[in-house]
Amino acid sequence: xxxxxxxxxxxxxxxxxxxxxxxxxxxxxxxxxxRHFPTHHLWKGELSFGEVVCVWLVFLTSxxxxxxxxxxxxxxxxxxxxxxxxxxxxxxxxxxxxxxADVLDALARPTAxxxxxxxxxxxxxxxxxxxxxxxxxxxxTASSYAQVLSEHGLVQFGHSKGRDDLPQLKIAAAALDPLGxxxxxxxxxxxxxxxxxxxxxxQKVQRSFGQGGxxxxxDCKMAALGTRAYVAESQDYYLCPLSEKQLSHDERRxxxxxxxxGQQPLQPVYRPQATPExxxxxxxxxxxxxxxxxxxxxxxxLSWTERRWVASPSPAPACGGPRGSPDxxx
Numbered sequence: 001x002x003x004x005x006x007x008x009x010x011x012x013x014x015x016x017x018x019x020x021x022x023x024x025x026x027x028x029x030x031x032x033x034x035r036h037f038p039t040h041h042l043w044k045g046e047l048s049f050g051e052v053v054c055v056w057l058v059f060l061t062s063x064x065x066x067x068x069x070x071x072x073x074x075x076x077x078x079x080x081x082x083x084x085x086x087x088x089x090x091x092x093x094x095x096x097x098x099x100x101a102d103v104l105d106a107l108a109r110p111t112a113x114x115x116x117x118x119x120x121x122x123x124x125x126x127x128x129x130x131x132x133x134x135x136x137x138x139x140x141t142a143s144s145y146a147q148v149l150s151e152h153g154l155v156q157f158g159h160s161k162g163r164d165d166l167p168q169l170k171i172a173a174a175a176l177d178p179l180g181x182x183x184x185x186x187x188x189x190x191x192x193x194x195x196x197x198x199x200x201x202x203q204k205v206q207r208s209f210g211q212g213g214x215x216x217x218x219d220c221k222m223a224a225l226g227t228r229a230y231v232a233e234s235q236d237y238y239l240c241p242l243s244e245k246q247l248s249h250d251e252r253r254x255x256x257x258x259x260x261x262g263q264q265p266l267q268p269v270y271r272p273q274a275t276p277e278x279x280x281x282x283x284x285x286x287x288x289x290x291x292x293x294x295x296x297x298x299x300x301x302l303s304w305t306e307r308r309w310v311a312s313p314s315p316a317p318a319c320g321g322p323r324g325s326p327d328x329x330x
Contacts, residue, residue, distance in 0.1 A: 010080060012077070012078055012079075012080050012081050013078070014081055015062060016061075016062055017058055017062060017078060017081050017082070017085060018081070018085055020057075020058045020061055020062060021054070021058060021085040021086075024054045024057060024058070026127060027120065027123060027124055027127060028123055029050065029053070029054055029057070029120065030048065030050030030051050030053070030054050031050060032050070032116050032119045032120050032123070033049055033050030033053050033054075033116060034048050034049055034050040035116075035119070036112045036113075036115050036116040036119070037049050037050075037106050037107070037109075037112055037116070044093070045091050045093065045094045046088045046089055046091075047086070047088060047090070047091075047094050049103070049106070051086060051088070052094055052095065052099070052103060053103060053107075055071075055075065055082060055086075055094075055095065056071060056095070056100065056103070059071050059074055059075075068097050068100045068101070069097055071095050071100065072092060072095045072096060072097075075090060075092070075094075075095050076092065114204060114207065117183075117184060117204065117207075117208065118204075118207045118208040121183045121184075121208035121209065122208055122209070124181070125209070130176060130179065130181070132176065132209045132214070133213060133214060133215060134176070134177040134178070134214070134215050134217065135174050135175065135176060135177060135183070135205055135214060135215070135216050135217070136174070136175050136177045136216075136217045136218065137172070137173070137174045137175075137198055137201050137202065137216055137217070137218045137222060138172070138173065138218060138219060139170060139171065139172045139173075139194045139197055139221070140170070140171050140173075141158070141160055141161075141162075141168045141169070141170050141171070141190060142168060142169055142170075142171065143160065143162060143163045143166040143167070143168045144166060144167055144168060144169065145166065146167065147167075148167050153189065154169045154187060154188070154189050154190070155167045155168065155169055155189075155190060156168070156169075156189045156190040156191040157190065157191060158170070158189075158190040158191035158192070160190075167190055168190035169187055169188070169189065169190045170187070170188050170189065170190050170192055170194075170197075171185065171186070171187050171188075172185070172186050172188070172194075172197040172198070172200075172201050173185045173186075173201070174201045174202070174204065174205050177217065183204075183205060183208060183209075184201050184204040184205055184208075186200070186201065194221040195221055195224045195226075195227070198218060198221070198222045198224070198227045199226070199227055199230050202216055202227075202230065202231065202234075202236075206234065206236075211234045211235060211236060212234070212235040212236060213235070213236065213237075214236045214237070215236070215237040215238070215239060216231055216236065216237070216238050216239070217238075217239045217240065218238070218239075218240045219240060219241065220240060220241045220242065220243040220246075222238065222240045223240045223241065223242050223243060223246050224246075225246065225293075225295050226295065228240075228293070228295070228306070229293075229295035229296075229297045229302055229304075230297060232293075232302065232304040232306075233297045233298070233302050242308070247308075252310075255289065255308075255310050256310065259287070259310075264287055265287070266285040266286060266287055267285065267286060267287055267288075268282055268284075268285055268314075269282070269283055269284040269285065269286065269311060269314075270282055270283065271283045282314045283313065283314055284311045284312060284313050284314050285311065285312055285314055286309055286310050286311030286312060287309075287310055288307050288308065288309045288310070289307075289308050289310070290305050290306070290307050290308075291305070291306050291307075291308055292304070292305055292306075293305075293306045
């Protein structure tokens with residue numbers, strides 16, 4: 001009979017946790033969070049505010065689970081791995097629902113969040129040596145089966161391309177193109193209009209990367225005159241389609257009239273090729289016109305030149321004039 005005391009071993013699945021932690025450490029996420037979200041004297045434990053958030057981000061990324069009460073059991077299952085990544089001891093109370101709720105309340109402070117967002121964006125661009133000249137801005141909605149509890153809440157009934165019978169919240173985001181890296185995101189009530197969301201997102205991008213020489217790409221809702229005027233006044237550029245609210249049907253027909261009479265030559269547009277091709281792919285034909293636009297910005301009248309492109313997909317419709325019909329659109 002053996003009298004040797006058995007050794008109790010604990011086996012944990014490491015999975016992707018060290019890789020995720022290394023990415024967060026390289027971006028200095030915890031340091032930036034601690035800088036802009038200082039804790040009060042009642043904060044207990046060895047882990048700082050930023051380190052708690054980083055563990056939570058690793059859980060969200062690794063498990064795809066946003067529920068608060070699932071974090072604590074997961075931490076207990078991976079305690080040794082997490083301690084090795086952090087270099088500190090963990091306490092169960094570090095990830096209790098109450099502490100996580102306090103973290104969310106702190107992150108919801110706009111002034112501190114915008115300052116943190118600007119620092120993180122600037123550091124991310126430097127770490128990965130990214131080009132910051134082109135950004136895409138768009139809005140989307142997320143439907144929910146939750147009840148609308150208050151007219152001041154995020155979940156509200158609003159216009160939806162999918163489910164008008166369900167309440168929703170609306171999300172606006174700016175992303176670095178062509179990488180698709182989100183640099184700014186905001187969630188607003190589902191009954192908010194899209195047009196007023198673009199300028200605040202552009203302003204947040206400008207706080208991170210400055211004004212001048214940047215191009216913002218969006219849909220027709222970004223083409224509101226006030227948004228275009230703000231971008232022009234910032235010495236930046238925009239690219240977006242004009243809806244009939246900005247360019248009426250009669251104005252479009254006037255632009256096309258020289259094409260139908262053969263007076264306006266068309267310029268071919270080819271698809272960008274990764275490698276030189278003997279026969280590039282022709283995707284459209286069109287022409288451009290320069291128009292002087294005026295709008296009031298910050299109490300003064302601003303004038304700028306807007307280049308408008310009128311294009312037709314190739315092959316062009318075989319009806320009416322040489323490119324389209326007088327009753328059609330480009």
